Amino acid sequence: MLQKLHFIFSNNRLLVPKDSNLSASLEKLQQINVDDFSNYLSQGLKITESTYGEHILIDMQKEQFVSDDYHMLSLREALGMLSIEEFAHVAQAWQYAIFLRHHKYCGRCGSGMQQVQWEMAMHCHRCQHRVYPRVSPCIIVSVRKGDKILLAQGVRHQSSGFFSTLAGFVESAESLETAVHREVKEEVGIDVKNIEYFGSQPWPFPHSLMVGYLADYAGGDLVLEEKEILSADWFDIDDLPNIPPKLSIAGRLIEETVKRIRQEKAN
Template sequence: MLDLDQPAPDHRQDALHIVFQRGKLVMDMRSREPCILSDTDLAQNRWEVAREHYIGHWSGQACFAVEIQDICDIDAMRYQAGSLYQLLGRVEDGVFALAGRAAQLLDWQRDHRFCGRCGGQMQVADGERAMACGPCKTLLYPRISPCVIMLITRGDEMLLARNARFPRPMYSSLAGFIEAGESAEDTLRREVREEVGVEVGEIEYFGSQSWPFPNQLMLGYFAEYASGEITPDHDEIAEANWYHPDDLPPVPPPSSIAGQLIQYHCRRIQSR
């Protein structure tokens, strides 16, 4: 539903907006798509735009990522300002991806106001998605951080772990950032070894998901257990164990790729 081929319009009339204030997403609690606001919403609420980025066309309408001024009043009877996490499971995947794209573009512009090479002030480049430095001509594009996320299986069982920083009990697959010079497969084996002390054998690619917390691209894999005893590092991983599909602890929702990996493995077991 998101068309990235259409150029930015010459006007904002009838445009759609993903609105943020102080880094929080502004949501219309009366709407089925609470994060998508109209041009009328901005005008009627007299919200002053501090920064904006054209995202693309959503369902045939131009859509912008917008940050409004901190002093703008938000009607608490209709709107709620919160985290992108609040959209998970409440809206379709396409809508969540749209809001995530908006958040990443605004964060990228905010974090690259000055050139890291010469210190000059940067501006949004004409004709492409980049921040441009006038003095030294440096171009900086939106940053994407690739990560691997892997569900380790041992027959029917899955290795699930609780991250030490999770605010509540939640068990998920392992994950880690790809470092410079690594392949995704190298990262997968290294992260599993570092976090839980086991080795994996065959690896099977599953799929990917944009994860805007703040700018990850999650590459999902299945990995077969090969050897070793589970030994959590107790730095990132508080505890880990093998779990059967019939006796799962609290796991991520299917809106996340971690939840999709777990559900897919469970369906494979049930279909045998």
Template sequence: MMKKVPSHQLKQGAARWLIFSRSKLLVASGDTQPPVTDASSLPFLAAYQQDVYQLTPLEAHLQEEQPTFVVDMGAEAVDSDEWEEVSLRNVLMNTPVGAFSVVGRAWQYVHFLRTHRFCGQCGSAMHKIDWEMAMQCQQCQHRCYPRVSPCIIVAIHDNERILLARGVRHRETNMYSTLAGFVESGESLEQAVHREVFEEVGVRVKNLQYFGSQPWPFPHSLMVGYLAEYDGGNIVCDEHEIDDAQWFSLDALPDTPPKLSIAGQLIDAVIKQLS
């Protein structure tokens, strides 16, 4: 969770600073990593001293080398050549796995606080609860927690081939990846795999094998990965979601996601399994 930090505690040495401006992260010019420094090196934060949060480790027993402070500047920006805003995706793709988790979790909390300022039940102002990550309405007592949206992601193989697709949004990058989609209400993860695969590329799958999961902060997904075998059908792309889908030989793969992502890990698992 995140807890507010009294201003006098911000002078206690170096910390990792996750400073969000709009939907981007503030870093030193030419860098791709959040700054690790003391508060005195960030004079532009003077206006936000009452809105600094500390991100606590998911494992409460772990001790961090330095604390992680989170600041949301909203729509404001820093007018300085020493700092620049970089996309969250760019930061995440250039960080170690551990830092990926920290930055992603901080952004999901910031997004939650931004989008739950008012009660969805009665419209009154919401207030953050001190002892857990939640917003509560003092008028009707409605309480909200950060949203987590489960998504399935699946690598489909057939003997020595793997089915990969290029999404409509990735047409310009020409990157092919595994199939993925949100789980619908009342649906099991396995049902979602079968439905999404058939809807997006028109084929059937069998012998689902759970692979693993990964939080994906765009903006609040939890990717649940599977391996699956091809069970029939011809590729017919959903033109609203998929620009192209093909069977690829394992020794002639197109551009694919990095192994930092679960999509890249699934592709690598298929290669190892079929080699």
């Protein structure tokens, strides 16, 4: 019999067995006793398959679930426990849950929508409008100036205390590279050059695709967009502030920039 992973969300948190923090792997989600969720089994939705077996999504939406046998993890807590590959399964389930929550009704004519059985989509049989899960592309860029790296603290991330790389959403009719130039200029007032693609990462907060770049300083003084940026400066690689972990693309961009600076210093 094919094993099943049950991704059960209550509000915006993932339910896991109380004796597990997922740090080993997602196999702990195979231990969920689905009888505890009998009122919701009819809503269970197969969303994909992996080496674990079938992935089943059960979304309790805003209902609070209290049980001595389970506890709830935020997505950021799960991110800190799992590898990038493992977390991607949680991220996919959450993004599908958000998609289904937000598309019960047609945005064109207002009628109720039904889920398409053979793909992840919602369809309106009245006006034939069909929608798919939203993916919002964002650029994220590490900028260096000689042997220093530009790091900023965003207004939205004040509570975490992190200084990180610059990032922003790609606008309509804009290339990724154009977005890099615009976002850096808007947020800190400088120009960049030698833009180099680094990598990408799905980011379910709530439905982004982060596209990472490395770039060099090209000119200008730091002038901060106060609505977005609390603080920004050029940091010595041996005296960095509190930065994101390497499991995030921001952390890996910083790591790559530091590595390249060290290699150049060594030569």
